[in-house]
Amino acid sequence: MSDLAAPMPQPAQSSTSGEERQGLLLVFLSALAWSFGGTIGRFVETPDGWTMVFWRSFWAVAFLVGFMLWRDGRRGTLRMFAGMGVPGMAVAICFGISSACFVLALSYTTVANILLMQAGVPLIAALISWVIFRERIAWTTWMAICAVILGIGIMVSESATGAVSPIGDALALLIAICFAIATVITRRYAHVRMTPATCLGAALAGLVAAFQSSGLITSVPDAMILFVFGALNLGLGFAFFAMGARLVPAVLAALMGTFEPVLGPVWVWLVHGEVPSASTMIGGTVVVLALVAYLGLEFRRYSLPRKPGVTGMPNPN
Numbered sequence: 001m002s003d004l005a006a007p008m009p010q011p012a013q014s015s016t017s018g019e020e021r022q023g024l025l026l027v028f029l030s031a032l033a034w035s036f037g038g039t040i041g042r043f044v045e046t047p048d049g050w051t052m053v054f055w056r057s058f059w060a061v062a063f064l065v066g067f068m069l070w071r072d073g074r075r076g077t078l079r080m081f082a083g084m085g086v087p088g089m090a091v092a093i094c095f096g097i098s099s100a101c102f103v104l105a106l107s108y109t110t111v112a113n114i115l116l117m118q119a120g121v122p123l124i125a126a127l128i129s130w131v132i133f134r135e136r137i138a139w140t141t142w143m144a145i146c147a148v149i150l151g152i153g154i155m156v157s158e159s160a161t162g163a164v165s166p167i168g169d170a171l172a173l174l175i176a177i178c179f180a181i182a183t184v185i186t187r188r189y190a191h192v193r194m195t196p197a198t199c200l201g202a203a204l205a206g207l208v209a210a211f212q213s214s215g216l217i218t219s220v221p222d223a224m225i226l227f228v229f230g231a232l233n234l235g236l237g238f239a240f241f242a243m244g245a246r247l248v249p250a251v252l253a254a255l256m257g258t259f260e261p262v263l264g265p266v267w268v269w270l271v272h273g274e275v276p277s278a279s280t281m282i283g284g285t286v287v288v289l290a291l292v293a294y295l296g297l298e299f300r301r302y303s304l305p306r307k308p309g310v311t312g313m314p315n316p317n
Contacts, residue, residue: 023247027256030240033233035263038111040229041103042272046222050213053103055223057206059230060099060238064199067239081196087189088197094182095201099234100209101171101178109168110274113155115264116284117172119291120148122257124180125187133188140297147290154283190246198238202230258291 044052068077084092105114123145129135152173186194210216218226265284268274276284 019247023244024256026240026244026247028244028259030237030244031257031259032263033237033240035115035260036267037102037229037233038106038115038264039267039271040225040233041106042111042268042274043225044222044229046218046226048214049104049107050209051216051218052226052229053100053209054206054213054216055218055226056103056230056234057099057202057209059227060202060235061199061206063231063235064195064202064238067235068195068199077196080193081200084192084194084197084200087185087192088194088200091182091185091194091197092200092204094178094185095198095238096204096208098175098178098182099202100205101175105168105171105175107168108165109172110276110280111264111268113169113280114172114175115261116155116280116287117152117169117176118179119258119261119284119287120152121176121180121183122291122295123148124176125183128180128184129187132184140294144290144294148287151283151286151290154286155280157279157283186245193242195239195242198242202234202238258288258295262288 041052046052065077068080072080102114123141126135126137126141127145130137155169186192261284265274265276269276
C-alpha cells in the first residue's frame with residue numbers, strides 16, 4: 001500500500017499552556033516573516049524572475065540546512081531527510097512550486113492580490129480533505145468557503161479588463177492550492193518532520209530556476225537583498241512555522257497565519273506606495289472577514305466536544 005494511504009497518526013498535544021503560548025508566538029513570527037516577502041521582492045532590480053527564484057531558493061536552502069545542523073546535528077539531519085518518505089516528497093514539490101510562483105507572480109500582479117489569495121489556504125485545505133479523504137465539513141466551513149470564493153472572484157474581476165494580469169492571478173491561485181495540499185499532507189502525517197521537506201522544496205525550485213534563468217549574475221545590491229529574501233523571509237519563516245505548528249492546535253495555527261495576508265499589503269503600501277485597487281480591497285476585505293469570523297468561531301468551539309471526522313478533528317485509527 002502506498003505511504004499516502006497509511007492511516008493518519010494522532011498529532012502530539014501540547015502538555016502545558018506555556019508550550020502553547022510559545023507555539024503561537026512562533027507561528028505568528030513565521031507569518032510576520034512571510035508578510036515581508038512582497039516588500040522585499042519589490043526592491044530587487046534583476047529583470048529575470050527565474051534568477052530571483054534561484055538565489056532566493058539558494059539562500060533559503062543554506063539557512064535551513066544550517067538550522068537543522070545546529071539543532072539536530074549531522075546524523076539527525078540525515079535521518080530526517082531519509083525519513084521523509086512519499087509524504088515529505090509531496091510536500092517538497094508543493095513548497096517548491098509555491099516559492100517559485102510567488103516570485104514570478106510579483107512580475108504580473110500586485111502583492112495584495114497574491115497575499116489575499118493565500119488567505120484562502122485553510123479553507124482550500126478543508127475542501128481538499130473533504131473531496132479526497134471524505135472528511136466531513138461543518139456548515140460554517142461551507143459558508144466561509146463560499147465567502148472566500150466570492151471575495152476572490154471580486155479580486156480577480158479586473159483581469160477580464162486587462163487591469164490586472166490573468167497570469168499573475170493564476171500564479172497566485174496556484175500558490176494557495178499548492179500550500180493547501182502541503183497543509184493537508186502535513187496534517188495527516190504529523191509524525192514526519194517537514195523541515196527537510198521545505199528545504200528540499202526550495203532546492204527543487206532553485207534547480208528548475210537554474211535551467212530557466214537567462215543568467216545567474218546579479219548586482220551587489222541585488223545579491224544582498226536576495227540573501228534577505230531567501231534566508232530571512234523564506235527560510236526563517238519555514239523554520240518558525242515548523243517549530244511552532246507542532247505545539248498548537250491546527251485551528252490556532254491557521255488563525256495566526258492570517259496575519260501574513262493581512263500585514264503583507266500594508267508593508268508594501270507603506271514602503272513602496274503600492275495602493276491596492278478598489279476591487280482588490282473589497283474582495284480582500286470579504287476574504288479576510290470570512291476567514292477571521294470562521295477561525296474565530298472554530299477557536300471558541302475548540303474546547304467543546306466534537307465528532308471525529310469533522311474538519312479540524314482527526315479520524316480514529
